[in-house]
Amino acid sequence: MARIAVIDYGAGNVASVLRALRHLGADAEAATSPVALRSADAIVFPGQGHFGQAARRLLATGMWGAVDAACAEGRPFLGICLGLQLLAEGSDEAPGVKGLGRLRGHSVAFCPPVKVPQIGWNAVHAARRGTLLDAVPAGSHFYFVHSYHCVLQDERDVAGTAEHGLQFVAAVERDRLCAVQFHPEKSGAVGLALLRAWLALHGMARETC
């Protein structure tokens, strides 16, 4: 079975993501070193917390280069929350700190009067057909927790959007690179359906699923 490495950089929702993937029958393990990432068939990058701290920890553990290489090779990759934002070039949350630059774009903060952080379930609308969002009913609600959102330069990267004071990028897909701003591992049945679709897309789903 395909082996999935879930990047564990000492913060974030790694355990929840592992539980959800294993619940779906996937062979997923937490990865704390570049070696573990290099030998994995697919990578999940669950993010939570601060853009700058996450980038620094990935660099300090040596995983930054391994993540970058995996993306460059086109290995299946799923970014979650901060894991989406770190794929872009930077964030107002940590001026001067570089993202992976796999997507052209930059994260900015939500502005009042909407409540920040955005915490809760928001409807996600597919930007086009042929993405993971095909696996769930149109306008399905997913669970979000974030203060920043990524503004992308290339519209073609956008797979889905949601609204919180303004329309923002909720899902990204380009080739084998997928990323979502919401938490599929905490979005109940629709979240599990989306994860299952990602596993199936790359032939990583258990036969019975």
Add this chain to the structure above:
Amino acid sequence: MLTHRVIPCLDIEAGRVVKGVRFQGLRDAGDPLELAARYDAEGADELALLDVRAADQGRGILLDLVAQVAAQVFIPFSVGGGLRGIDDVRAVLLAGADKASIGSAAARDPDLVARCANHFGRQCIVVSLDVKRAADGRFELTTHGGRVHTGLDAVAFARMVADLGAGELLLNDMDADGTQAGFGVDLLQAVSRAVPIPVIASGGAGRVDDFVRAVRDGGAAAVLAASVFHSGALRIADVKAAMAAAGLPVRPTGGS
């Protein structure tokens, strides 16, 4: 559009869900795992686990329960009750909680909020405020289930912990708690207008209209209740239907 969350609260004592009025006269209301699964299936947007007798017993039972809930339920849940410091917060998060709720400890040492937010990210730090109306009409912060008066202005305290890094506030109206006479809209308004972060209304839910008023008139981002759900007096779907009928965005209980 961001929907308003409906959050059933499981008050836990010795591994069981209990219910009472104003934290008094606790009675057994069921098995936490069964209730968590039931509320998830019924369309709850989030769950709150509250250890009501945290001070009197070991933490182990709760941590085991948190791990069991995390293994079965794929929606977010918070854990609170007697969390004293950063180690307690870490323990509940490691056990599988998505958020930790700190109350009395934050009242005693507001800087704890900043330390926790820096350590774990503000998204998983909920500050729980037990508030009572003082004789002079001010909203006073209390602790220990409303038994200890701090003399602190609750609105000013809310603003302070929001600045220090709280991700959201759980606002417990101790005058209304368990009465089923409605959330205190005056208190909700005062706090939700004072802070940029989401405010969860708690205490006093009785009828579906109470939930509507807490959000529409009080400015609450989310509503939390215990007894009305445990007793079966209201279902999650009833609350959401009333909120939707009032034009408030909610996540459909059908699952998507």
